[in-house]
Amino acid sequence: MRVFNHNIRLTAATLLALCLSSYLYSASAHADDLRDISKVNGGIRVDANDTVGNVSSVNGGIDIRRGASAYDVETVNGGIDIEDDVEITRAETVNGGIRLGRSVKVNGSLESVNGGISSEDGSVIERGISTVNGKIRLKDKFVGEDIETSNGDIELRNGTVIEGDVIVKRNHNWFNRFFSFNRHRNSIVIDSSSAVHGDIHLYREVDLRIADGAEVGKVIEHF
Numbered sequence: 001m002r003v004f005n006h007n008i009r010l011t012a013a014t015l016l017a018l019c020l021s022s023y024l025y026s027a028s029a030h031a032d033d034l035r036d037i038s039k040v041n042g043g044i045r046v047d048a049n050d051t052v053g054n055v056s057s058v059n060g061g062i063d064i065r066r067g068a069s070a071y072d073v074e075t076v077n078g079g080i081d082i083e084d085d086v087e088i089t090r091a092e093t094v095n096g097g098i099r100l101g102r103s104v105k106v107n108g109s110l111e112s113v114n115g116g117i118s119s120e121d122g123s124v125i126e127r128g129i130s131t132v133n134g135k136i137r138l139k140d141k142f143v144g145e146d147i148e149t150s151n152g153d154i155e156l157r158n159g160t161v162i163e164g165d166v167i168v169k170r171n172h173n174w175f176n177r178f179f180s181f182n183r184h185r186n187s188i189v190i191d192s193s194s195a196v197h198g199d200i201h202l203y204r205e206v207d208l209r210i211a212d213g214a215e216v217g218k219v220i221e222h223f
Contacts, residue, residue, distance in 0.1 A: 034071075043078065046070060061096065064088065079115065090127075097134060109145075121158060128164065146198065153187045156194040165198035168206050170223075190214045 034053035037044055043060035046052055049067040054074075061078035064070060069087040073080055079096035082088065082104055090108030091098050097115035100106075100123050109127040110117050116134035119141050128145035129136055131152045138147075140158040147154065148167035156162065168186050186206040190196065192213035199217040200208075210216055 048083075066101070084120075116152065149186070151186070153189070155187075155189045156196070157189075157191045158193060160194040162194075162196045162198065165201055165217075166196050167201045168203060170203040190216060 034051060036053040037046070037055045038057070039060060040058045041060065042057070043062065044055055044057050045063045046055060046065060046068045048065040050065070051069045053070065054072045055062055055064070055070050056072070057075040057078060059077045060075065062073055062075050062080045064073065064080075064082045064086050066083040067085045068083075071089045073082075073088050073091040075093050075096060077095045078093065080091050080093050080098045082091065082098070082100045084101040085103050086101070087105040088107070090106065090110070092109075092111040093115060094113045095115065096112070098110055098112055098117045100110075100117075100119040102120045102122050104119070104123040106123070106125045106127075110125060110129045112131045112134050114133045115131070116137065117129055117131055118135075118137040119139060121140035123141045125141065125143045126145075129138075129143060129147040131149045133151045134149070135153045135155065136147055136149060137153075137155045138157070138160045141160045143160070143162045143164070146164035146167055147162055148165075148169060150169045150171060154166060154168070166188065168188070186204070188200070188206055188208050188210075190210045192211040195215035196217060197215070200219045201222060202208075202220065203222045205223065208219065
């Protein structure tokens with residue numbers, strides 16, 4: 001029994017060592033091949049057709065020029081401007097918007113707290129899009145998961161396809177909830193060429209404008 005337990009521990013230790021060595025090799029390869037760019041104060045520009053790793057700033061915008069590629073793109077105070085034919089893993093900002101050019105490939109998600117998210121034609125977002133206070137405006141875009149907002153409008157045009165749900169979340173600001181004169185009613189606009197393959201979940205009242213010919217799932221009210 002002791003020999004059996006010893007063999008189990010030895011096998012587990014060997015597997016763990018192999019996993020750690022594989023992780024360290026991958027991290028080393030990433031560090032050798034791609035440079036990360038990070039600033040506290042000041043904007044960042046990734047030149048056209050350049051390939052970098054993670055890009056992050058605290059106080060400054062980020063500009064990814066045409067044909068470049070990057071992993072995570074993040075800033076706290078600043079917008080993110082992604083030009084045509086760029087590929088990234090994901091983008092996130094707290095105070096600022098995210099703008100995508102044409103034919104952008106995002107292998108993850110787009111997130112903004114205080115700022116809108118917009119795109120030009122032909123872009124692909126493999127995962128989801130979310131804002132708290134900001135408009136989501138999509139043209140000719142494929143989104144692989146949900147799009148959601150709390151205090152922003154949603155506009156889907158020019159053949160945009162949402163594979164997941166469209167979600168307008170409940171407003172958790174007590175002042176806005178109890179004083180109707182300060183309450184903003186969201187709008188959702190879906191043109192006749194666009195589609196939502198999931199459902200539309202509404203946790204508050206919205207102005208819903210779905211054109212004839214648009215393909216949408218159920219509209220579910222949770223209020």
